[in-house]
Amino acid sequence: MSGFSADWLTLREPYDLRARNPTVLDAVAAALKPRSSIRVVDLASGTGSTLRALNPHLPARQNWTLIDNDLDLLTRATATPLAKDVSVIAVPLDLNSELEAALDRAVDLVTISALLDLVSDTWLERLAGAVAARSIPLYAALSYDGRAGLTPSDPFDSAIFAEVNAHQLTDKGFGPALGPAAAAFAIARLEALGYSVVQGTSDWVMRPDDRDMQTEILAGWASAALDMGGLPFTDVTAWLKRRRDAAATERSSLHVGHVDFFATPSATR
Numbered sequence: 001m002s003g004f005s006a007d008w009l010t011l012r013e014p015y016d017l018r019a020r021n022p023t024v025l026d027a028v029a030a031a032l033k034p035r036s037s038i039r040v041v042d043l044a045s046g047t048g049s050t051l052r053a054l055n056p057h058l059p060a061r062q063n064w065t066l067i068d069n070d071l072d073l074l075t076r077a078t079a080t081p082l083a084k085d086v087s088v089i090a091v092p093l094d095l096n097s098e099l100e101a102a103l104d105r106a107v108d109l110v111t112i113s114a115l116l117d118l119v120s121d122t123w124l125e126r127l128a129g130a131v132a133a134r135s136i137p138l139y140a141a142l143s144y145d146g147r148a149g150l151t152p153s154d155p156f157d158s159a160i161f162a163e164v165n166a167h168q169l170t171d172k173g174f175g176p177a178l179g180p181a182a183a184a185f186a187i188a189r190l191e192a193l194g195y196s197v198v199q200g201t202s203d204w205v206m207r208p209d210d211r212d213m214q215t216e217i218l219a220g221w222a223s224a225a226l227d228m229g230g231l232p233f234t235d236v237t238a239w240l241k242r243r244r245d246a247a248a249t250e251r252s253s254l255h256v257g258h259v260d261f262f263a264t265p266s267a268t269r
């Protein structure tokens with residue numbers, strides 16, 4: 001399963017939905033409730049997880065523009081069954097080179113999820129500047145914040161986490177990524193531009209019976225550790241086998257720290 005495959009995004013969606021911070025969601029709903037209709041641009045939409053998560057919290061008449069550079073994911077996203085007052089269009093764009101073009105349309109809310117930790121400080125500056133120039137509120141969900149843990153612990157866990165967090169800082173197509181520092185950086189930039197921010201944690205919590213999700217996360221962590229090249233292959237694969245055995249026999253719990261935030265400009269359009 002690749003990082004952004006439809007299968008992976010489908011597997012993680014219920015965990016994302018469960019994790020989304022309710023106080024932040026309430027702030028989004030309260031800010032937009034007075035509108036009779038709303039136009040949303042979802043950046044890096046994938047299969048439409050944010051559309052499905054946010055749809056029930058917004059005014060009934062909604063127009064969504066989903067933006068991604070993966071046509072297969074966009075096609076799946078637009079197949080989401082929705083109420084008759086909700087329309088969705090897909091716009092394929094490369095958000096690294098065409099971020100500003102993505103926002104050059106009538107828009108009342110910009111959303112983004114599971115992306116900020118993959119991008120650079122330069123790109124986050126651009127995002128903050130672009131939404132501020134247009135006075136648009138921004139809902140950003142599920143940014144990894146560097147906290148992760150496994151139960152029961154394994155003597156090799158900390159070595160793996162160190163490599164995973166180092167991998168977080170590698171270039172994912174938007175310049176060297178800020179990884180765990182991304183959400184705090186974005187919030188600071190937006191506040192400097194006059195935005196008010198409501199934020200809260202949105203951690204993944206995997207119980208022992210969440211076997212498939214744990215297995216995928218563990219494989220992803222092992223792969224990231226191997227990519228970094230700092231640990232012996234045999235040690236990483238032996239760790240992965242121990243952890244997968246524990247997950248397969250429902251002896252493993254796992255958590256991953258995320259941050260959600262909603263940023264509103266002092267004067268909303």
Ligand SMILES: C[S@@+](CC[C@H](N)C(=O)[O-])C[C@H]1O[C@@H](n2cnc3c(N)ncnc32)[C@H](O)[C@@H]1O
Pocket residue numbers: 003004009043044045046047048049050067068069070073093094095096112113114115173
């Ligand atoms: C981790 S997924 C998150 C998807 C979705 N927001 C969610 O929460 O399920 C990251 C998404 O970013 C998209 N993406 C990555 N690089 C991109 C780029 N340069 N331009 C547009 N989309 C990009 C991927 O195709 C993928 O859909």
